[in-house]
Amino acid sequence: MTKRSYFRSAAAALSLAMATVGAAPGQTPAQPKVVPGPNEPDWDVVLRDRYGLSMFGDLLNPVRTTAAQTPGLFRKAGPGPVTYRPVIALGLETRNRGGWYLPGPGADAPVKVETWTYTFKNTTRDLESGANLPPPLEPGGSLAFDPGDALFGVWASNDALDDGGVFSEPSLVARVNKRLAAQPYKAMIYPNRDKATGKTIPNSYLIGWEYSTNDDFQDVVCVLENVRLRIEP
Template identity: 60%
Template sequence: MPRLRCLPPLVALLALAGSAAAQSPNQPRITPGPNEPDWVAILKGIYGLDMFDDLLNPLETTADATPGLFRKAGDGPISYTPILALGLVTVNRGGIYVPGAEPGQPTKRELWAYEFKHEGRDLERWENIPPPLLDGSTVSIDPGDRVFGFWLSNDGLEDGGVFTQPAEVRAINDRLAEQPYKAMIYPYVDPETGEKVPNSYLIGWEYSTNDDFQDVVCRVDNVVLIENENGK
């Protein structure tokens, strides 16, 4: 049976849209935008992943319990690459941060920015993927031995952005403080081979309130997701 990634991407994604009706009790309800592939469709159609079974940062009884920090996995830089741009067309920015002593005190470093939105034609032809980055952007950085997280923001929303740690979102972003879980993290699967790539992760980001988790879909490499608050 051929993998769905081999089909025209938009056709495959829309065919799967809405196929996951079940919701874990602690997870936000995933709500796709009109005429857009939803998150379950992107995960299944391109990467062969299940939205809940393959999720690496499940929402626990409190958002603070959700892991969202990383360490570098090996020598050299890490990379943080936007793949799909399905959110607001105003400038999107992404980077890493080092958490402070308390939530709300991160030290942020911007890596890239783009002003672009993938349309149906881009997905049908698999063009402009990744989105074109603005001058001065980079997807690579060497964070050293520090523990760090990833962040994302959109210039159309002056709210401090969203972070892989829900506690940072709650402390910084008043607009989203009541729903701070804004990054769903999965193993990265090579769409062509169907194999998981070591030390590589897929992140579905949400910076609005509808929780479709595909405003920006990113890949991060040469990193290890920390599994608990003790940094292990």
């Protein structure tokens, strides 16, 4: 190999290595970027350290074409209620709310059913020590509900933001939330995994919510159980 050929090969290898480092494994070209949270644990770190999950490798609802065509509805998996519970709170400290809904026809906003509220914010130290997890719920709420056999979605919101909240269906966010219509993908859905055993928990999902615009996807982290994700939009 001549000296000139050697340097050309080395330059090509360096360019390939830099491109590889800059790409996130498993991330589709249409997938919104995830931004590190300010003075908070990053979403990829939370997934890896607490659940043994890959941020894009284990993502069940990636944006493959458009956000509007990305699935976000569930169906109950078996007898008994569905449970929907917040497990980490890293968003705004004003009141956070969560619940479920049945999809409405056409452009109509769905009827939201609220199941829990909390006014709390975890710290990085909480996640390191396990303190204050899950966040304390306010009285009067419930973690369980029964949607019957119907397809349904889940939602989250914060009282400091005057909008319709965010929904597991990106298409619904685009329809009813003017503030976020241009970036409606606000829930990243994963299989819930027991890190200690490495086994996936059947019919259980982990959801990272983003109700702001910085897309760190850990404003509220929830577990949804006794359901199956409908993969089709």
